[in-house]
Amino acid sequence: MKDEKLILLERAQQIAGRKDLANVDMVDATTVVEFMLMPEKYAIEEKYITEVFFLKEITAIPGTPAFVMGVINLRGKILSVVNLKSFFNLKDRGLSDLNKVIVIQNDNMKFGIVTDSIVGSKTISISSLSPPPLTLHNNGAEFISGVTSDGTILLNAIQLLTSKQIIVNK
Numbered sequence: 001m002k003d004e005k006l007i008l009l010e011r012a013q014q015i016a017g018r019k020d021l022a023n024v025d026m027v028d029a030t031t032v033v034e035f036m037l038m039p040e041k042y043a044i045e046e047k048y049i050t051e052v053f054f055l056k057e058i059t060a061i062p063g064t065p066a067f068v069m070g071v072i073n074l075r076g077k078i079l080s081v082v083n084l085k086s087f088f089n090l091k092d093r094g095l096s097d098l099n100k101v102i103v104i105q106n107d108n109m110k111f112g113i114v115t116d117s118i119v120g121s122k123t124i125s126i127s128s129l130s131p132p133p134l135t136l137h138n139n140g141a142e143f144i145s146g147v148t149s150d151g152t153i154l155l156n157a158i159q160l161l162t163s164k165q166i167i168v169n170k
Contacts, residue, residue, distance in 0.1 A: 009123070028126040034119035034152055035102060037085050038093060041119060041152045048104045048157035052118060055081070055099040067166075069114060072101070079103065081112040082166065084155075088140045109161045124148055 009029070032043035033052070058081060060070040067087035071078050081101060085092045093116075101112040129146025132153075143163070145154040160166060 029123050030126055031121055031123050032152075032154060033102065033121045035100070035115040036117045036119060037088075037090060038116045040090070041150075042084075042115075043124075043148075043152050043154050044102065044104060044113075044157050045154075046121060048106065048161070050103045050105050050110070052100055052102050055101050055114060072112065074103075074112075079110065079112050081114055083114050085114075087166070088143075104157055104161060106158065106161045109167065111161075111166075113160075124152075124154070129154060 031046040033046055033049055034041055034043045036042070055072075058070040058072050061068065064070075067083050069081045069083045071080055073079075083092065084090075098117060100115050100118055102115055102118075103110065103112050126145075129148060131146060132141045132144040143156050143159045145156045147153055
C-alpha cells in the first residue's frame, strides 16, 4: 500500500498540474515557501508556517536588539516580528507597503519574519541540498539547512524557533 504522504502529493500534482514535482523522491521531499530578502531568495519548510500577511502596522519596542522590529496585534494576540536582514547583517532597504510577514511556529515559540516579497511554494529534495556557503557571517550559518540547485537558501526553522540568539527573555 502506498504511503499516505505519497498519495496526497500525487493527488496534489494532478490537481495543480505541476510537473516540477515528478522528479522529487518522496522519501526526502519537503514543501517550502520561498521569499525574498533582497537580493537573495530564501525558503522555510511549510510545516512551520501558520500564515502569511501584509505588514500594516508595527509598534517598536525600546531596548530590544536591532533585529527585533517590534510587535503587532494579530487577532488580539501580540506577535513579535523580527528582521532577518538585520540579524544576518544583510543590507536593508527599509519597509514598504509590499512587505509581508511569515508567521512561523513550533510547540513553544511563535513569531513573524519580515520579507520583501513571497515568491511561492515548491517541493524540494532535502538530499539534493548543498551545504551553506563559507562566506556567511558567523551568526548565519547555523540557521541554514542548505542551498538548492537554483540558489535558494533553506532556513532551519527549528534553529530559528529555539535559538538563544533570537529569543529575547529580558
